[in-house]
Amino acid sequence: ETGVTxxxxxxxxxxxxxxxxxxxxxxGHNTVSWYQQALGQGxxxxxxxxxxxxxxxxxxxxxxxxxxxxxxxxxxNVNALELDDSALYLCASSLVGTSGNTxxxxxxxxLTVV
Amino acid sequence: xxxxxxxxxxxxxxxxxxxxxxxxxxxxxxxSFFWYRQDCRKEPKLLMSVxxxxxxxxxxxxxxxxxxxxxxxxxxxxxxxxxxxxxxVVNRGTGGGNKLTFGTGTQLKVEx
Numbered sequence: 001e002t003g004v005t006x007x008x009x010x011x012x013x014x015x016x017x018x019x020x021x022x023x024x025x026x027x028g029h030n031t032v033s034w035y036q037q038a039l040g041q042g043x044x045x046x047x048x049x050x051x052x053x054x055x056x057x058x059x060x061x062x063x064x065x066x067x068x069x070x071x072x073x074x075x076x077n078v079n080a081l082e083l084d085d086s087a088l089y090l091c092a093s094s095l096v097g098t099s100g101n102t103x104x105x106x107x108x109x110x111l112t113v114v
Numbered sequence: 115x116x117x118x119x120x121x122x123x124x125x126x127x128x129x130x131x132x133x134x135x136x137x138x139x140x141x142x143x144x145x146s147f148f149w150y151r152q153d154c155r156k157e158p159k160l161l162m163s164v165x166x167x168x169x170x171x172x173x174x175x176x177x178x179x180x181x182x183x184x185x186x187x188x189x190x191x192x193x194x195x196x197x198x199x200x201x202x203v204v205n206r207g208t209g210g211g212n213k214l215t216f217g218t219g220t221q222l223k224v225e226x
Contacts, residue, residue, distance in 0.1 A: 041218055041219075107157050
């Protein structure tokens with residue numbers, strides 16, 4: 001619907017493991033941001049990528065890392081998973097130079113850490 | 115203190131009621147403001163942008179008071195389909211504007 005697709009939609013990992021989440025942005029959008037939404041909370045900004053480089057980061061430790069590829073798709077990697085990393089991970093794409101009302105969210109990836 | 119604060123609710127209202135949500139933000143350098151709607155276990159979706167002059171979209175009216183750093187959303191003639199969580203959102207970024215700060219959300223339940 002929004003043109004932003006995320007995978008996988010659901011996954012279960014064990015504490016200490018690593019996870020990679022993927023996002024394909026809407027066609028023409030060159031900026032991708034990742035958000036973490038814990039149960040009962042609003043989404044929290046993790047980081048943003050523009051032209052394959054990190055362009056802003058929220059209050060998340062270095063074990064949260066990302067990549068953006070030439071086609072503007074993106075990955076979120078989380079190392080040494082902790083139980084508190086269980087959350088909905090949202091990818092949002094936008095076009096630099098536009099206002100916030102052209103931000104589109106994917107349906108998210110539900111991560112459960114056990 | 116959280117950057118964006120909202121009453122979490124839940125607000126339980128009868129169908130047809132008028133309901134108002136409020137939100138305050140702490141960063142006076144914030145650039146733009148929005149209300150998003152989030153249905154259970156779904157992604158947030160933009161409901162409307164918020165301007166100092168106030169803006170209306172059908173049954174929904176949003177208002178921004180920059181001096182008080184206060185944002186509001188008014189829903190008139192509530193429908194069952196309005197039941198959702200409403201997120202107050204502030205954009206601190208410029209240009210690409212993708213550095214959104216969300217409130218915790220206010221849950222609305224519209225009942226028969």
